[in-house]
Amino acid sequence: MTFENPSIAPESLPQIQDAVFHEHPIRFRKKKIIVRLIIFSILLVAPVILLFTADMLIFILALSLWALLLAFSLLIVYKEFPKRAYALREMDVTYRKGWIFHSVTSVPFNRIQHSEIDQGPLDRAFSLASLNLYTAGGSGSDLTIPGLPHEEAVRLREFVARKSAADE
Amino acid sequence: MNNQDNFNEPRRQSLLGVVVYFLKNGRAMVSILIALFVVSGNFEYGTLYLILALIALIILVLIISYLQYKNFTFHVKDDELIIHMGVIFKEKRIIPFERIQSVHIHQNFIQQILQVVGLKIDSAGSQKKELEISALDAKTARAFQEVLESEKYSVDTEVQDQPTETNPQREELMRLSITDLFKVGLTENHIRSGLLAVAVVVGYFNQYSQYFEEYLKDYVSTDIQDYLPEIIRMGTIVVLGGILLFSFVSIVISLIRTVLRFFEFRAWLDGRIIGISSGLFKKNEYRIPVKKVQYLVWSSNPLRRILGFESVQVKQAQSAKEVRKQIIEIPACYPNHSETLENLVFGKIISQGPVIIRPVVIPYILISTYVSILLAGGLIGWMYLLRGSIYYSFILLIPVVMFFTYKYAQSISIDLQEELLIIKKGWVFPRRFVLPYYKAQSMATHQSIFLKRRKLSNCRFYTASGKVAIRFLPEETTSFIHDYTLFKTETYHGSWM
Numbered sequence: 001m002t003f004e005n006p007s008i009a010p011e012s013l014p015q016i017q018d019a020v021f022h023e024h025p026i027r028f029r030k031k032k033i034i035v036r037l038i039i040f041s042i043l044l045v046a047p048v049i050l051l052f053t054a055d056m057l058i059f060i061l062a063l064s065l066w067a068l069l070l071a072f073s074l075l076i077v078y079k080e081f082p083k084r085a086y087a088l089r090e091m092d093v094t095y096r097k098g099w100i101f102h103s104v105t106s107v108p109f110n111r112i113q114h115s116e117i118d119q120g121p122l123d124r125a126f127s128l129a130s131l132n133l134y135t136a137g138g139s140g141s142d143l144t145i146p147g148l149p150h151e152e153a154v155r156l157r158e159f160v161a162r163k164s165a166a167d168e
Numbered sequence: 169m170n171n172q173d174n175f176n177e178p179r180r181q182s183l184l185g186v187v188v189y190f191l192k193n194g195r196a197m198v199s200i201l202i203a204l205f206v207v208s209g210n211f212e213y214g215t216l217y218l219i220l221a222l223i224a225l226i227i228l229v230l231i232i233s234y235l236q237y238k239n240f241t242f243h244v245k246d247d248e249l250i251i252h253m254g255v256i257f258k259e260k261r262i263i264p265f266e267r268i269q270s271v272h273i274h275q276n277f278i279q280q281i282l283q284v285v286g287l288k289i290d291s292a293g294s295q296k297k298e299l300e301i302s303a304l305d306a307k308t309a310r311a312f313q314e315v316l317e318s319e320k321y322s323v324d325t326e327v328q329d330q331p332t333e334t335n336p337q338r339e340e341l342m343r344l345s346i347t348d349l350f351k352v353g354l355t356e357n358h359i360r361s362g363l364l365a366v367a368v369v370v371g372y373f374n375q376y377s378q379y380f381e382e383y384l385k386d387y388v389s390t391d392i393q394d395y396l397p398e399i400i401r402m403g404t405i406v407v408l409g410g411i412l413l414f415s416f417v418s419i420v421i422s423l424i425r426t427v428l429r430f431f432e433f434r435a436w437l438d439g440r441i442i443g444i445s446s447g448l449f450k451k452n453e454y455r456i457p458v459k460k461v462q463y464l465v466w467s468s469n470p471l472r473r474i475l476g477f478e479s480v481q482v483k484q485a486q487s488a489k490e491v492r493k494q495i496i497e498i499p500a501c502y503p504n505h506s507e508t509l510e511n512l513v514f515g516k517i518i519s520q521g522p523v524i525i526r527p528v529v530i531p532y533i534l535i536s537t538y539v540s541i542l543l544a545g546g547l548i549g550w551m552y553l554l555r556g557s558i559y560y561s562f563i564l565l566i567p568v569v570m571f572f573t574y575k576y577a578q579s580i581s582i583d584l585q586e587e588l589l590i591i592k593k594g595w596v597f598p599r600r601f602v603l604p605y606y607k608a609q610s611m612a613t614h615q616s617i618f619l620k621r622r623k624l625s626n627c628r629f630y631t632a633s634g635k636v637a638i639r640f641l642p643e644e645t646t647s648f649i650h651d652y653t654l655f656k657t658e659t660y661h662g663s664w665m
Binding site for chain 2: 013014015016017091092099100101102103104105106107108109110111135136137138140141142143
């Protein structure tokens with residue numbers, strides 16, 4: 001082992017909190033709301049069936065449960081949207097997300113095995129894309145950044161690919 | 169690389185591979201046979217049909233096995249291992265040498281009788297399961313393993329090119345005598361062995377229960393509810409007897425498992441490759457380049473502490489699916505072995521560092537309180553439904569669960585050294601994780617809104633051999649570990665595997 005590795009004082013350690021975080025475009029939130037509305041309109045089938053088969057009381061209970069879940073689900077979208085952001089630094093990429101369960105995940109460029117851009121049909125309609133970064137650490141350590149403007153995702157991916165190739 | 173020429177042409181395995189495949193496929197047939205056997209009882213001439221079906225099945229499997237053998241070829245071309253296989257769906261697998269994680273030789277009972285060995289090739293990052301060449305004669309297998317490994321390392325800086333047969337600098341690290349084996353077996357985690365046995369029995373019973381029930385339903389009830397009052401009435405005797413039987417069976421199973429797994433255990437060093445071999449009926453030989461070791465876990469228990477040894481798990485880079493299945497364990501490590509291992513893998517003997525951090529205990533206690541109240545409440549409710557009276561004694565569960573959780577929480581500590589992250593956890597079964605920072609694949613910090621109120625968060629350290637998590641640390645500590653690990657990983661210029 002001959003490489004130099006000067007020790008570093010804890011104060012001078014580069015901190016993730018200090019990095020510049022980029023947020024998602026507002027249309028990503030719109031897309032998420034539409035996805036939830038679609039899911040919940042399908043779920044509405046259950047109360048409707050109850051309307052014809054069961055008591056009025058049970059129908060009302062089921063319908064209010066449905067409405068409650070919908071409201072909660074939309075609340076989560078609104079609450080967690082501002083928490084989502086990614087940061088690029090010289091050597092790594094970080095993504096944070098989550099309101100009730102918040103998480104910050106960082107992947108160093110020199111550990112990225114390969115990267116991928118994903119675009120579903122709704123993504124395409126909003127011109128969004130998600131960037132997937134894979135490491136050798138299994139699914140838990142892979143990083144997915146959804147809701148990027150498509151051209152930004154492509155740019156990011158090229159940047160990441162260049163960075164991770166340079167380290168090898 | 170004197171043997172390399174042989175591997176440039178596509179070649180088949182030893183012809184005995186047909187037998188290996190046949191017996192492998194045969195195992196899958198057993199379920200079909202049992203079903204046939206049951207069905208045949210309902211027909212006239214059932215036995216005759218059964219025998220005919222059996223013969224047809226055997227011929228079919230024999231043909232499939234032969235085709236499997238015939239269509240399986242492997243060769244080496246341009247730094248890649250190329251394998252053709254498949255009976256109906258033909259498949260061609262190409263594995264570049266630098267993707268090969270490890271090449272293991274193993275030998276199960278049948279392969280031992282047939283005098284052939286299997287070669288398992290694990291490639292990282294691939295989602296598919298590892299490749300197996302089922303039947304090679306030992307000499308070819310070793311030569312091929314040598315070819316794959318020497319090719320693989322010619323890419324690296326440390327070139328080591330040794331002739332095949334002689335193994336000049338094979339340095340023995342440790343071997344286990346029969347006495348050691350006995351000690352390991354007696355100090356195993358018997359509770360786990362016992363539960364494992366119960367799980368296996370229950371699993372098999374469930375799988376075949378429908379056939380059993382067909383035969384038994386006229387004579388005995390298979391519904392546990394019918395026996396429950398009996399069991400409860402006999403109470404203490406049954407419980408005591410059950411515990412005795414359970415302990416006895418558990419210890420016997422521990423011993424058997426240990427002997428099967430670790431018979432003739434030896435570990436050696438071959439250049440920069442750690443070799444490990446063991447096994448009675450199923451012989452396994454692992455070769456792990458030191459660089460591929462991601463981290464080590466020492467684990468112990470009260471009995472082992474008295475006898476003065478620990479066991480060590482070697483966590484190596486593996487494709488995600490293999491991580492849980494293939495655990496490489498050194499069952500008995502005395503302090504001098506541990507030091508050798510530390511020197512080998514981390515380049516120094518580990519001593520305790522100056523900075524020891526402990527997680528906050530309060531969340532552990534709170535969570536255990538909620539969980540144990542739910543558990544006790546559930547049990548009381550269940551017994552009430554079943555027997556119609558309330559058993560207050562279940563409330564005793566609450567302090568017991570809380571006590572164990574408290575002891576566990578207290579046992580957790582983190583030693584933040586300059587190059588190594590050392591995590592200790594476990595009260596009765598203490599474990600010690602030793603991770604070099606630069607082996608991190610990614611780092612994550614998790615914080616729920618409940619933890620946020622207490623200014624705590626969880627830290628997750630992902631390696632190519634699984635995740636290690638530390639919970640309920642002060643926010644500043646978690647972010648320091650997060651930042652420091654990233655810093656160490658990004659400034660390390662060597663390779664992590």
